[in-house]
Amino acid sequence: MKKIVDNKNTSFDFNSKYVTLNNGIKMPIIGLGTWPFSNEDAEEIVYDAIKNGYRLIDTAAYYGNEIGVGKGVRKAIKEGIINRKDIFITSKIYASTNHNKTIEKSLNNLDVEYIDLLLIHEPGYDDKGLYQAMEDYYKDGKLKALGISNYYTKEAIEEVLSYAKIIPAVIQNENHIYYQNNELQKYVQQYGIVIEAWYPFGGRGHTKESLNHEIIMNLAEKYHKSPAQIILRWQLQSGYIGIPGSQNPNHIKDNINIFHFELSDEDMKKITNINENRRYENW
Ligand SMILES: NC(=O)c1ccc[n+]([C@@H]2O[C@H](COP(=O)([O-])OP(=O)(O)OC[C@H]3O[C@@H](n4cnc5c(N)ncnc54)[C@H](OP(=O)(O)O)[C@@H]3O)[C@@H](O)[C@H]2O)c1
Structure with missing residues (x-):
């Protein structure tokens, strides 16, 4: 059947600073990653990030910090800094013996009426059952967009498309200067x-390899930006949504301050050519 x-x-x-997803929902193109913050830290960091202009927050049931993320978001809403519709919350879940219960748990932990984007955290034993349960919640308006995470090949995507009635809007994957997987993006x-x-x-533990890369450092000097800003700008200009993780207030400010300069085509190519198809993780 044609989707x-x-x-x-x-x-x-x-x-x-938004992209319109395939179901018409708008998603911010830069956000804050919250791995591996505790609930207490997440609450404070998320609240501060929102005050600094962040409108996309990435969490997961597995991170154990959905409660803190929800508290940080609600604090910002209560103080009138944002409305619920202005903030985009992503979470991720794994298949379980009761998919509905798993989805309810994330909704309850976050303490929100709806989650903007829910992802299957990684391929597992009952992706189909989990995705179909997510589709039911989507139809009820409790999930505004659906997606998958850690699906790296055309075959893995085709498998999901074989049973999905609602085509995933987002795939969240490992992606950086050393692993770009542009073939998947094209597909x-x-x-x-x-x-x-x-x-x-x-x-964490590998950031120097990217931030101290000679090409990145040279471009940072050329554009008068930090290496992190060059990498994030390159990701966005390449069409990838960015969710850098940080608990350093200066980094958090820097990482979203990437909208007043543009990398030239030639400099974009220089970074794209760094690709080694090398991942850090194997999940
Ligand atoms: N779907 C999945 O399976 C999956 C897997 C992993 C991660 N994620 C998500 O992706 C997000 C991003 O990944 P990550 O946080 O693990 O790794 P990351 O963003 O690649 O790196 C985080 C590290 O970069 C440092 N950093 C951040 N901004 C910086 C800056 N401007 N200058 C210098 N250093 C900077 C941080 O230190 P400071 O705290 O000192 O800034 C931290 O040590 C996670 O938080 C999580 O939400 C998803």
Whole structure:
């Protein structure tokens, strides 16, 4: 059966800082990753990030901090800094023996009426059952968009598409200067699926490899930006949503301050050529 999507034009709007997903929902193109914050830290960091202009927060049931993320968001709403509709919350879940209960748990932990984007955290034993349960919650309006995480090949995507009635809007995958997997991005464009990049800096313990890369450092000097800002700008200009993780207030400010400069085509190519198809993780 031919799958229909509302929107296949998923080019990023750098003025509004949003992309329109394939179901018409708007998603911010830069956000805050919250791995591995505790509930207490997440509450404070999320609240501060919102005050600094962040409108996309990434969490997961597995991180054990959905409660803190929800508290941070609600505090910002209560203080009138944002309305619920202005903030985009992503969470991720694994298959269980009771999919509905798993989805309810994330809704309850976050203490929100709806989650903006829920992802299957990684391929597992009952993706189909889990995705179909997510589709039911989507139809009820409790999930505004659906997606998958850690699906890296055309075959893995085709498997999901074989049973999905609602085409995933987002795939969240490891993606950085050393692992770019642009083939997947090209393949999923026909479905209007956007790829969101985790480990923009290679993840904790590896960030120097990216931030101290000679090409990145040279471009940082050329554009008068930090290496992190060069990498994030490159990801966004390449059409990947960025969710850098940080608990350093200065980094948090820097990481969203990437909208007043543009990398030239030539400099974009220089970074794209760093690709080694090398991942840090194997899940
Ligand atoms: N779907 C999945 O399976 C999956 C897997 C992993 C991660 N994720 C998501 O992706 C997010 C991003 O990944 P990550 O946080 O693990 O790794 P990351 O963003 O690649 O790297 C985080 C590291 O970068 C440092 N950093 C951040 N901004 C910086 C800056 N401007 N300058 C210098 N250093 C900077 C942070 O230190 P400071 O705290 O000192 O800034 C931290 O040590 C996670 O938080 C999580 O939400 C998803």
